[in-house]
Amino acid sequence: MALFQIAEPGLSAAPHEHRLAVGIDLGTTNSLVASVISASAEVIADEAGRALLPSVVRYLEDGSVVVGWEALAAADADAKNTIFSAKRLIGRKCEDLKTLPSLPYDLVDEDTGIRIRTSSGLKTPIEVSAEVLKTLKDRAEARLGGDLAGAVVTVPAYFDDAQRQATKDAARLAGLNVLRLLNEPTAAALAYGLDNAAEGTYMVYDLGGGTFDVSLLKLSKGVFEVLATGGNAALGGDDFDHAVFCWALTHSGEEAIQSAEKKRALLSAAKAAKEALTEKDRTTLVFETDAGERKTLELTREAFDAMTASLVGKTLEAVKNVLADADINREDVKGIVLVGGATRMPCVRGAVEAYFGRAPLADIDPDRVVAIGAAMQANKLVGNTNEEDDWLLLDVTPLSLGLETMGGLVEKVIPRNSAIPIARAQDFTTFKDGQTAMMIHVLQGEREVVDACRSLARFELRGIPPMAAGAARIRVTFEVDADGLLRVSARELTTGVESVVTVKPSYGLSDEDIIRMLRDGNASAEADMHARELREQQVEARRLLESTRSALAADGDLLSADERAEIDRLADALAELAATDRTDAIKAGIEALTKGTELFAERRMDRSIREALSGLSVDDELFAVEDEKASGNKTNS
Numbered sequence: 001m002a003l004f005q006i007a008e009p010g011l012s013a014a015p016h017e018h019r020l021a022v023g024i025d026l027g028t029t030n031s032l033v034a035s036v037i038s039a040s041a042e043v044i045a046d047e048a049g050r051a052l053l054p055s056v057v058r059y060l061e062d063g064s065v066v067v068g069w070e071a072l073a074a075a076d077a078d079a080k081n082t083i084f085s086a087k088r089l090i091g092r093k094c095e096d097l098k099t100l101p102s103l104p105y106d107l108v109d110e111d112t113g114i115r116i117r118t119s120s121g122l123k124t125p126i127e128v129s130a131e132v133l134k135t136l137k138d139r140a141e142a143r144l145g146g147d148l149a150g151a152v153v154t155v156p157a158y159f160d161d162a163q164r165q166a167t168k169d170a171a172r173l174a175g176l177n178v179l180r181l182l183n184e185p186t187a188a189a190l191a192y193g194l195d196n197a198a199e200g201t202y203m204v205y206d207l208g209g210g211t212f213d214v215s216l217l218k219l220s221k222g223v224f225e226v227l228a229t230g231g232n233a234a235l236g237g238d239d240f241d242h243a244v245f246c247w248a249l250t251h252s253g254e255e256a257i258q259s260a261e262k263k264r265a266l267l268s269a270a271k272a273a274k275e276a277l278t279e280k281d282r283t284t285l286v287f288e289t290d291a292g293e294r295k296t297l298e299l300t301r302e303a304f305d306a307m308t309a310s311l312v313g314k315t316l317e318a319v320k321n322v323l324a325d326a327d328i329n330r331e332d333v334k335g336i337v338l339v340g341g342a343t344r345m346p347c348v349r350g351a352v353e354a355y356f357g358r359a360p361l362a363d364i365d366p367d368r369v370v371a372i373g374a375a376m377q378a379n380k381l382v383g384n385t386n387e388e389d390d391w392l393l394l395d396v397t398p399l400s401l402g403l404e405t406m407g408g409l410v411e412k413v414i415p416r417n418s419a420i421p422i423a424r425a426q427d428f429t430t431f432k433d434g435q436t437a438m439m440i441h442v443l444q445g446e447r448e449v450v451d452a453c454r455s456l457a458r459f460e461l462r463g464i465p466p467m468a469a470g471a472a473r474i475r476v477t478f479e480v481d482a483d484g485l486l487r488v489s490a491r492e493l494t495t496g497v498e499s500v501v502t503v504k505p506s507y508g509l510s511d512e513d514i515i516r517m518l519r520d521g522n523a524s525a526e527a528d529m530h531a532r533e534l535r536e537q538q539v540e541a542r543r544l545l546e547s548t549r550s551a552l553a554a555d556g557d558l559l560s561a562d563e564r565a566e567i568d569r570l571a572d573a574l575a576e577l578a579a580t581d582r583t584d585a586i587k588a589g590i591e592a593l594t595k596g597t598e599l600f601a602e603r604r605m606d607r608s609i610r611e612a613l614s615g616l617s618v619d620d621e622l623f624a625v626e627d628e629k630a631s632g633n634k635t636n637s
Helices: 067-074 124-142 161-171 186-198 237-252 259-278 301-307 310-326 346-356 371-383 511-524 526-556 560-580 583-596 597-614 618-636
Strands: 020-024 030-037 042-043 058-061 065-067 107-110 115-120 119-122 150-155 177-184 200-207 212-220 221-233 280-288 294-300 335-339 392-396 401-405 407-412 423-428 437-444 454-462 476-482 486-492 498-502
Touching: 020 124, 020 371, 030 124, 030 371, 042 371, 065 124, 065 177, 065 301, 065 498, 107 150, 107 597, 115 124, 119 124, 150 371, 150 526, 161 177, 177 186, 177 371, 177 392, 186 200, 186 212, 186 221, 186 335, 186 371, 186 392, 186 560, 200 310, 200 560, 200 583, 212 560, 221 310, 237 259, 237 280, 237 294, 237 310, 259 476, 280 437, 294 301, 294 618, 301 310, 301 346, 335 346, 371 511, 392 423, 407 423, 407 526, 437 486, 454 486, 454 498, 526 560, 526 583, 526 597, 560 597, 583 597
Parallel strands: 020 150, 150 177, 200 335, 221 392
Antiparallel strands: 020 030, 030 042, 058 065, 107 115, 115 119, 200 212, 212 221, 280 294, 401 407, 401 437, 423 476, 437 454, 476 486, 486 498
């Protein structure tokens, strides 16, 4: 039997038990866990007082696992078994990783995604991420003194459906109850906005170890509304490290360093040099070749800025696109919040300041702000906040979602930058007479044609009652939840027969696909419009040809030989035109066949009426007309 919580008259009810919840920033390079403790959000440190946990996992031959600082210390000596940057692999296949910097460990490509070869066997990026999450979970429970009720785990705003689902699976594998997946820029805006009582339009520029996100948000009286989002899920501090790595290889001779251990050591030296240039104007790289030769190279900040200028430029392109999507001028942005350790680089801060004409905001540690925002949201979701602490998050989906229609066209059901959670439905119909099944093909992207978008899932709707083409009504519903995960259902409205799919592909969009989809969607808008018009005319031509041939087979006797020959000629001409890319000619062919069959259509209508009225008296006909009128009036009323 359920129990009420009762208080004495005049006294407030006893406070409910405080539930333990955390926010986790699962990063490419480092990860953090935070919680609201004594009404204040704070990052939880380890026993040595370190807040950051390197997102590094080492697998030993005995099957044991080492995570974090200890694993990082062994990375150079055991490069093949020490896994880092797993976040850039999660939800992917090898073919999606064309822009990924070279890795010292071995990847195995399988149908269900990437596997990593280690001394403990093949491991998935999900398993690697789960080890990092489990370590953070144990750290939090030790500090908070109890089991966690749940966690909010952050993801890049540009993570696709597969990457989000894989991250959620990793959290579950770590024993976490996932309250919500929260976009990293939104978490940062939440932390900054609540901490500073900020209002207005703010941009969050989030450059982490392996991903870049930029989001534009409107903050107003506790409402955090994402207006637009963009970025690059394959751009981060790792790429700046790799630029220095390649520079050093070029100056030392690429053949001089081939072993995984030496490459990993050079990559570590490159990373250290990048970080040193944050405070200094010049630094040195010291490393060894395979032959044991010791190399020393000097790197200046000026040279570093030059070799990474294209990377910084890519981030500013994303900034411009987001402002354009939201139709907001840069002068109208009240503040720019920097997130991610890579934003400490002077070249990044300088570029952002130069573009906006004002210094960016860095009131909260850029490494910690995402975890703090996630902790605030987690605390709210488990019910620990008061009514006056209430706020609302309105996030968006980064790419359009739709389905394939006849002619290889894409009908967008949910446009990009739509607020989530969201559900939208659209009605479709059948193409052929007597069609009893329909294939539903779910797509993601900005282009008008199927070949230029990414396939997410396919499923079938069967049991459609046989009807004339265009008579059936198929309602397809797209639902995107607060985590950004998609569910699609299709229902035939006359019978109620339904089919549903929760979209969970084995791997997701490639980084290049995401960037290309948005870029091509803008650059190719006019070409897409013409391509769509051509496809639509081709579909209309095929529909008209099919209905004409069906009518000829049923009532061809109504035509004289010359009349039949003329219709056949027009139909053959249209069939030839439908196979070309001459949109105007196809349209003219459709009009010619339509006009050429008008007399035939009238004769068929006359025959249908005579057959319907055959055997009836005048009185019967009048009663039939009156009944039809009455029925029509009733329906209209």
